[in-house]
Amino acid sequence: MDRMTADDVRSMMIAVADRIIASEQLLTKADRDIGDGDHGLGMTRGFTAVRELLLENTYDDVQSVLAGVGDTLITSMGGASGVVFGLLFRAGAQGLLPSDVLTVPIAADHFERSTREISRRGGATIGDKTMLDALHPAVESLRRSSEAGDTLAYAFRGAAIAAGEGTDRSKDLVARFGKAMTLGERSLGFPDAGAVSTTIIFTAMAEWITANNEHPTTSAQGEV
Amino acid sequence: MDRMTADDVRSMMIAVADRIIASEQLLTKADRDIGDGDHGLGMTRGFTAVRELLLENTYDDVQSVLAGVGDTLITSMGGASGVVFGLLFRAGAQGLLPSDVLTVPIAADHFERSTREISRRGGATIGDKTMLDALHPAVESLRRSSEAGDTLAYAFRGAAIAAGEGTDRSKDLVARFGKAMTLGERSLGFPDAGAVSTTIIFTAMAEWITANNEHPTTSAQGEV
């Protein structure tokens, strides 16, 4: 599969929402270890709203789906992650021309732009023990796949793996940001909660794409 | 020993104070089970003050010792037991002619009058699961000893045993008074904390008298 329709993206994002909602306890615990323990609640709140939105709407272009998801997260979640994960889906879509399909190059562009905007607004960069430590390597992997001409499934699997590795590496980072900041050395050994969420998001996307790789609807609508 | 000097009574009351202070934990626990858990603190506070008083003063008559103890308890303790145990020592001494010795009849008179005053002021009677359930039988035992002409040691040992039995019986009473009142059936199985204190007081008195029975000073001063 080289391209996904807007409706595919919509279905994929519903799967992402389901997976985040199912991970609430895990995310709560991750945030409790070195944060304030509300990350699971917030993500569940946001992605429950996303689920409702996507179930009730249809979309013609990919950017509307992603921006809709982002807007909904920003509006419904609150918290740092409301904006951060909202921007993850919204910022990349803003200012890009609407496209009726998602390809690896478009995905790479989207998430790269989102990453920049998250850094710009939040002031954090890679190594600060935030979700950027998962997002950065995922985006780099997407970029490499884009240049190599990989399939969507291959590209997103690579991104998910890179996100997971980045999350693992975040265990060895001393938090310089957010509520874990003052823990100092004591934040060692724990991954960043937002990085865990980022990995779950990319993993759920990769799995949806893999599972729906040869799906007839996809190929039928995908012929551009 | 048929009589104790005021100074004997003073020494005896110091022993009582030591014993109560050593029982703080026990009393606290008894009061926590079915009360508010402050009985040990209060009794320790009161008898620490009593100890100081008695170590700093000398007395010519028995009633001054006992009234002094009672006043000190009332002044220093607060709480229900401040008044109740204060009256135990003070009320019987008030209005009685000062005597330079304590005999069994005088002791019986003293504690009988104290008991009446505690009932009158506090409104409780035997069976209400208060310290009166220990005090009443102790006083009755003293009265019987007085009529039988028992020695002080024998009389107080009997009173201590009667107090202990009364305390035991208080386990089977449903509280109708004080902070255990609303526990109803749930107060069953636990003795009243004030009854436990009463038993300790009479036991400590009995043991002091027994231990000092043939004490030379006592007999020397005791020849009236």
Added chain:
Amino acid sequence: MRKFINEPRQVARETLEGFLAVYGDRFTQVPGSLAVAKRIPADKVAIVSGGGSGHEPVWLEYIGPGFADAVCQGDIFAAPAPRSIVRAAKAVERGRGILFVYGNYSGDRLNFDLAAEELQAEGHEVLTVRVADDVAAAPPERANDRRGIAGGFFVSKIAGAASEVGLDLKSVQELATLAADRTRSMGVASAGGTIPGTEEPTFVLPDGKMEIGMGMHGEAGVRRADMATADETVDQMVRLIMGDRSLSPDEKACVLVNGLGATTRAELLIIARRTARVLDQAGIRIHDLQVGDFATSQEMHGFSISVFGLTPELQKLYDAPGRTSFFSGANRH
């Protein structure tokens, strides 16, 4: 020890010193006792309150314009001794007599009664009002055995206001008694507090249980029940309160939602929301609704609801100016 205190036995004394460190401009310590008195008490009936400490702001902070003139603390959970009470009363008595206002506990009765006798023996006039608002403590036919909990706030407010307008001792006592008679409360708790210096909580409830009718020292209530939602719990408590003394149709009520120590402000507001709703639905007009920690039991987790039925005269007194460290006037009218 997880409390931020110094020597456990000094808690009551140091609490009072802390109160004076904050409010020392307005109040002064009564020498030789754990009591505080207003700096310049007016020529009026002296209102004197007190009781065991450990329930802050009760009774220490029930002092102020339109409230008590002197308050006298005992040690933790222990009524103050007669001598302290006498000293507190004398510090504010100005020839118009003394009214004792305190909670109906064995210990308080015994100590305040001894104090009253001593004062009377010296020629002072002393009358007493005992707060016995806890409907969980005894059935209506034994209402005199009931203990006093957070509803004492209303009695203090009325006694203070009545004294402030210059009424004589008898009238102040009658109005405060009327307020006490028209106040009903009920508490509930799901976890106990710890007396400083002892290591264990005053009571332990099995997980998921609450005690309905819990007293302010951890005394048992009417029954132990499964933990329910805030709304269900409030409904039950209001039913028990109104079952004990229903308000007549033209009667307005003041309501107090009181936290017992560790209850969060959010919980209290959620409880207040439901309390207002069920009372409204029952057609009761709420004249004022107060929410806060008015009477605590260390860091007990729980709350109480108090309902005070007004008469026109009591309403006037309730609305009269009055201020303490935790109250500065009605929230609604």
Added chain:
Amino acid sequence: MRKFINEPRQVARETLEGFLAVYGDRFTQVPGSLAVAKRIPADKVAIVSGGGSGHEPVWLEYIGPGFADAVCQGDIFAAPAPRSIVRAAKAVERGRGILFVYGNYSGDRLNFDLAAEELQAEGHEVLTVRVADDVAAAPPERANDRRGIAGGFFVSKIAGAASEVGLDLKSVQELATLAADRTRSMGVASAGGTIPGTEEPTFVLPDGKMEIGMGMHGEAGVRRADMATADETVDQMVRLIMGDRSLSPDEKACVLVNGLGATTRAELLIIARRTARVLDQAGIRIHDLQVGDFATSQEMHGFSISVFGLTPELQKLYDAPGRTSFFSGANRH
């Protein structure tokens, strides 16, 4: 579940409903958001505050005459979303501009900044003051990274008073920034609270330990130490606070002793007593000393101390009338 709540996810909403049940005469809900606005905001700079809920009275109850004009709550420990903030701001904006006052957290910055951009895009003037008073959160050279804790009270008081006297947006912002710059706080805790709907406390300390510099969400502080006496703990905290910003000899200070939730009033008064004493001994003149639960973290057991160094102008604003549900004026002068 040992909390008295209903559906855990409805806690923030029902808390706000409870607040309105009590104070609804004075405030009104902003439709479509967890925000509350003053009923009749005057023609003045609009002060808008907000942040995650679960810290009550922060920020919900920082509204009132001489305080915020609108406050906007997020879910528990989560900053409010931009749309809610925009709605709250618009409900009280009267053409004189909007000042955001909130705590310096990543989440709040991100959301309030988005809201500010949206409002500016619609032609409103918006300026911001972030409270970053917690000296435990970062060293002085990274003061901008510090989080906001109870000292936000002083910033709110000054912002509200400055706006009330009719100053323009820039001046109000400057004064509030000055207040923020002159405020330092430090917290300590010995036991954590629990977010409603989760079962475990936000942090667990080994028995007999305390965290010095604890943040308002259970974030770690400068170090974990053996539990000490209240006096020793206060001495240490005051040392750290004054080490960060010492007061000049002619500077007067306002001091806040804040309870984090389950701390008893007695503990807070004991702490206030010592705080006043060590500051007095250091020659610092205490203009006002406030004690109470001004900024909580559920039923966390602990407290914070905040010191706010006055200038003559700030003192005038501090003494200007101002009232919230938990504050009704200075205790000392």
